[in-house]
Amino acid sequence: MADAKERKILVAVDEGLESMYALSWSLHNLISQASNDTIILIYAKPPRTLYTSPDGYLFSPDMLASIDKCRNDLASSIIEKAKKMCREQGDNEVKVEVIIESGDPRDVICQAADKIHADVLVMGSHGYGLIKRAFLGSVSNHCAQNVKCPVLIVKKPKSSSSATGTK
Template identity: 60%
Template sequence: MAAGAAGAKERRIVVAVDEGDESMHALSWCLKNVVADGAPGDTLVLLHAKPTRTVYPSMDGTGYLFSAEMMTTMDRCSSEVADAVVARAKQACQGLRNVKVETKVEAGNPRDVICETVEKVGADTLVMGSHGYGPIKRAFMGSVSSHCAKHVKCPVLIVKK
């Protein structure tokens, strides 16, 4: 039964987006291959995980004092990046027919934010890009896509550029 046929389940597809080209490539791939037909009732959730600000003590090891103004500037910059990422992703979705597009910006570690949001929205599919790190870099930095693939309860599409 086709996704748009009577009685078919409406899909909720979460696409994790960040400032990297890999996530925008994954979104583009998803638009062409997953939601291309625009099944009525499908919802595309564009999710950006905004990293939380590192908590700095009032003075770091070098004796440099972080002012409240500096902290406010760092928060504003992080919000501007999130807004730009979401705007770029929404721009890519223009022209979709019959598909609702929602955006979510959540603060926290990307691997946790993605897994929690997928659960919270009841996603049918998670689409995300892969940075393509080698085994050594992945061992030190971790792989968000690998973590999500192991922990979410829906199918995960990892799109390599």
Template identity: 45%
Template sequence: MATATATATEAEKSVIVVGVDDSVHSFYALHWALDHFFAPFASNSPYNLVVVHAKPSPTSVVGFAGPGAADVLPFVEKDLKTIAARVIEKAKEICISKSVNDLLVKMVEGDARNVLCEAVEKHHASILVVGSHGYGAIKRAVLGSVSDYCAHHAHCSVMIVKKPKIKH
């Protein structure tokens, strides 16, 4: 894992932020980023890696207030923490399996769109890598597209990685 003290060369490296959630699309994007930005350079990559998972707040997931909401929220929070821990652990395992050991993995509570754009700013990232869920126009309109938002609002290049469709 990344340490607080960076050598001069590490400090001069460009930063790549990769957003992950519990979808196959985001883990595909992480694999893709590692294969294209880290593997070709072996242990001497010109990039520092920051992997970010945005954990939604329980109230944003439950989506209602009033009687009963207070009873449900602790259970939702527990589930969200469990999912976040699983996502973080899987991201670390993927990075280690690709011999990328020098990385920063973070879990930040909030909306993924804002969390990723803030991570880009905080770490002065050159590239943000996100997966595409491949939602159609209606789902995108209802759910909002994290990749679309980041492409318009992140202050760096945004790589939207699409998982190839399986041919039958």
């Protein structure tokens, strides 16, 4: 039997439970026993927001360094949690790569998917209603409209009865 084509499965992760559920779902449903697949975890650090007072006061360099350290620590923590999930839940030795970029998550994810020629982009859904999506925007919706590869949006069940299809 010929070797299976290696797929690049790009999974967007953030601090929400929804993205970790999407990663878990991917490990159980997309990765096969005999696969050469690579899970590529992507985390988009939101751009640093600076606020100034009316007199033009800016944060000191020490404060900015502390803010950057916190942002980097958060990114590392999320990626480590996701990598641990890949080790523990993967049916086989799952190859894992990591991308951490700064910027608007919509742009970062779309650019990465195109750059690496992802075979599929997997994202969790926060389940925002129509009003919240209108004001906050939907990262998954934006990516679904703008990337060239298929996008799989995984919605976390609200309860265990929802997961089994019973009401």
